[in-house]
Amino acid sequence: MYPDWPESDADLVPLPQCDGPKLKPFNFQGPQKIEFLEYLGQGLHAHAFKVKILGQIYALKLFRFLDDEDWKCPENETEITRDNYNDDRVYLNHNREAMKAFYNYAEPFSCECRAFGRLQEAGHEELAIKCFGYVLLDEAHEQTIMTQFSDLRIEFTGNCEYSGDEYLRSRFLSKDGRVPPIRGIVKELGLKDADETLQAPLARKILRDIKKLQQLGIMRVDIATRQVMDGKIIDFSMAVTTPHFLTNPELNPHLTPEMVSAVELEAFKSCLHDYVDFHIMISDWNLENKGKKRKVSVFPFPKEDSEDRGWVIEHGLRSKTASTRLYTFVDPRKYDWKACPASAEASEKEKTKRRRSGRILKRGIHENREAGSSKVRRRLSSKPSMWYYDCDGPLAQHMVSSPFYPPLRWEYKDGLMFPLIDDEHTYPAYGNSISN
Numbered sequence: 001m002y003p004d005w006p007e008s009d010a011d012l013v014p015l016p017q018c019d020g021p022k023l024k025p026f027n028f029q030g031p032q033k034i035e036f037l038e039y040l041g042q043g044l045h046a047h048a049f050k051v052k053i054l055g056q057i058y059a060l061k062l063f064r065f066l067d068d069e070d071w072k073c074p075e076n077e078t079e080i081t082r083d084n085y086n087d088d089r090v091y092l093n094h095n096r097e098a099m100k101a102f103y104n105y106a107e108p109f110s111c112e113c114r115a116f117g118r119l120q121e122a123g124h125e126e127l128a129i130k131c132f133g134y135v136l137l138d139e140a141h142e143q144t145i146m147t148q149f150s151d152l153r154i155e156f157t158g159n160c161e162y163s164g165d166e167y168l169r170s171r172f173l174s175k176d177g178r179v180p181p182i183r184g185i186v187k188e189l190g191l192k193d194a195d196e197t198l199q200a201p202l203a204r205k206i207l208r209d210i211k212k213l214q215q216l217g218i219m220r221v222d223i224a225t226r227q228v229m230d231g232k233i234i235d236f237s238m239a240v241t242t243p244h245f246l247t248n249p250e251l252n253p254h255l256t257p258e259m260v261s262a263v264e265l266e267a268f269k270s271c272l273h274d275y276v277d278f279h280i281m282i283s284d285w286n287l288e289n290k291g292k293k294r295k296v297s298v299f300p301f302p303k304e305d306s307e308d309r310g311w312v313i314e315h316g317l318r319s320k321t322a323s324t325r326l327y328t329f330v331d332p333r334k335y336d337w338k339a340c341p342a343s344a345e346a347s348e349k350e351k352t353k354r355r356r357s358g359r360i361l362k363r364g365i366h367e368n369r370e371a372g373s374s375k376v377r378r379r380l381s382s383k384p385s386m387w388y389y390d391c392d393g394p395l396a397q398h399m400v401s402s403p404f405y406p407p408l409r410w411e412y413k414d415g416l417m418f419p420l421i422d423d424e425h426t427y428p429a430y431g432n433s434i435s436n
């Protein structure tokens with residue numbers, strides 16, 4: 001499931017290996033050589049270090065091997081009975097293929113590779129801290145961390161609250177029987193987070209950036225002041241980037257109409273999530289800094305005093321009295337991911353062909369001549385069309401009281417991902433989605 005130890009540079013392919021954007025490896029220009037300077041901190045999924053590589057300072061985020069509860073894994077109950085569920089071999093054999101499919105889209109390392117890969121292929125790296133590629137840490141460097149930071153007792157399994165069992169790393173062994181390498185992403189080093197620097201202009205910029213990211217098909221940015229450094233978003237470990245099983249039902253032609261509706265609602269919720277997180281970030285910051293600093297009054301939805309109703313228009317539909325219209329600001333599914341070659345490895349030949357045929361101009365893509373950044377830049381609208389979701393009273397009520405629960409659960413069958421439609425997920429009636 002996890003990337004294997006590379007035998008040569010040829011094994012360092014862009015990741016993840018599935019439909020959609022990919023991230024290239026960091027170019028060490030020779031053998032891997034990293035100087036660890038400082039421990040920066042940890043989150044749920046990873047540790048971050050200040051490092052020096054080839055004379056340059058970077059932040060290196062190193063990912064943990066997580067428990068299944070900490071990312072969107074498939075449910076396995078359908079084929080594994082209660083009697084054999086605890087038998088590791090049964091669990092593993094069933095689980096390996098399914099886990100791999102979900103891993104590529106939804107495990108935090110893949111989420112970051114996909115989001116940064118999209119920013120690079122779309123020519124919009126300015127929307128986040130700059131990313132310089134992924135790293136598979138060699139054994140000598142892992143040993144260096146353990147020795148140099150031994151007082152911190154750094155663990156790479158589990159999460160920051162519950163350090164996991166070594167089993168989490170060893171259950172998907174490499175071809176040669178070793179535990180897989182620690183995965184990392186090299187980023188620009190951030191200096192100050194938004195806890196210190198938040199003011200109305202920065203808040204407005206973050207909100208604008210969220211809308212631009214969503215136009216690029218990136219959502220669930222998990223926005224918070226600690227996630228914004230030097231005015232830029234640093235963390236995409238929970239991001240959903242199109243094409244994704246959560247947003248693109250066309251990836252599975254065997255979904256029933258009810259499943260398609262469930263996926264559509266889930267995509268709408270994911271999109272809404274970013275604005276609700278933003279609202280919470282501003283409210284919390286105002287509360288924590290009460291009396292000390294000027295209040296920040298930048299809110300995505302008009303009712304700033306309301307925590308949970310701003311995205312509902314109750315009387316917007318004259319013809320349908322029992323109906324309610326929910327809304328969010330961008331429909332990320334509109335990003336035409338097929339128009340960008342589905343990898344950072346797009347061949348120059350293909351681009352030249354598209355340039356000649358005029359397709360690049362027709363799609364609003366123009367050249368970005370900045371050295372080291374991507375070759376094409378996707379044009380973003382300053383007024384993207386809104387995403388409306390018309391639904392009946394009970395569903396709207398549910399969306400007001402607990403918009404994100406229960407999250408949709410998934411299973412893997414015959415090489416495809418299916419949402420599990422159970423009693424919890426059978427809403428009185430799914431709504432209709434309109435973007436304009």
Ligand SMILES: Nc1ncnc2c1ncn2[C@@H]1O[C@H](COP(=O)(O)OP(=O)(O)OP(=O)(O)O)[C@@H](O)[C@H]1O
Nearest residue numbers: 041042043044045046048059187188189190235237
């Ligand atoms: N580019 C960076 N520059 C400076 N510090 C960083 C950088 N990236 C991460 N950090 C530090 O490391 C911490 C953990 O990083 P990050 O938030 O990316 O990890 P995570 O496990 O994905 O977090 P979360 O639990 O919020 O999803 C951050 O809170 C920050 O203090």
